[in-house]
Amino acid sequence: MNSRVAVIGVGGVGSWAVEALARSGIGHITMVDLDEICITNVNRQLHAMDGQIGRQKTDAMAERALAIHPRCDIRVVPKFFNEKSAAEILDEGFDAVIDAIDHTRHKTLLVAECHRRQIYAVTCGSAGGRRDPTRIRVTDLAYSGMDQMLLQLRRSLRNDHGFPKTPMGQKPPPFGIDAVYTDETPWYSQCDGTVSKDRPEDTTQRLSCTSGYGTVTHLIASFGFLAAGRVLDTLASRA
Incomplete structure (x- = not known):
């Protein structure tokens, strides 16, 4: 598959999403993150293993993805996604983007830029403190419940980036952005x-x-797999 997919944030959710994309034969994967692997990541992040502590998360996942899919074109961007790096990263031209960022302002920027550039994006909500993977949902961002991070994201997109506001007493209009979240x-x-x-x-x-x-592996991995699944479904529908 020659599609170009970016995973922004290669921690808990992002690392598992990269795994699913590589094993599904995606031809081009770009990973964006500046963080290093920490001992506290072991409970939930795929790359956090003995001998890997202190390595760049993107480097560790690139090595793993190539071991799975040697023909994959892997690009590593050791930067955080923010106002300074956004254009450089997104100008590469992606077919799909997985947003696994924890920082709300940068999350808002990424979703808004993908929408403006007509890049398919799936954004992921909060997993902290949750443990029941059967409560995870996938829906349009406009209908993603009371997840606090996604609530702030919706508010910022409406107030600062021209996304549709909800008319009084009516159902919110869709954003056209998929969201993975839990109602737990x-x-x-x-x-x-x-x-x-x-x-x-x-x-x-x-x-x-x-x-x-x-959070725990079985829950956060489910977030990553569902996000990757939505990307794969979307790309397949365009083929």
């Missing part, structure tokens, strides 16, 4: 060491790998 409410760590659906009084608690709960 997060689990929070409590002071006594247990976990609960009750949000702690300390509302500054973040669900990350250094505080609160991160």
Whole structure:
């Protein structure tokens, strides 16, 4: 398959998406990320293994993808996607983009630019604190529920990038952007060491790998596989 696909963010979701794309025979894969593999990534990120800690995530996944699919044209971009790098990255000309960015402002920029350039994009919501993969959904971004990151993304796209607003009392018009998200409410760590659906009084608690709960492999891999699946379905429909 000669399609050109970019995965922006090669951490938890992105690493599993790259795996699925490589094993599905995608001809050109570009990976964009500046992060290095950390010991705290081992619970959920495909490239986080003994001997890999400290390596660039993109380099580790490029090596793995080529071992799977030696004919694949792999491009590594060791940068974060932001206002300075957006044009350089997207000017390569992609058939599809998987957004696996955690930073809301940069996520908004990526989705808006893909929409403007008419590049198919699938964006991924929050997985922190969740553990039930059967609650994952795929739908148009306009209908992606109360996922807080996607809620902020929709608001920014409507307010700052001309995406359609919802008329009073009517169903939101679609964005034309697919979204992978979960409708599961997060689990929070409590002071006594247990976990609960009750949000702690300390509302500054973040669900990350250094505080609160991160996520688990079976859930975050499902996000990546579903995102890759939507890309593959879309590319196949154009063939």
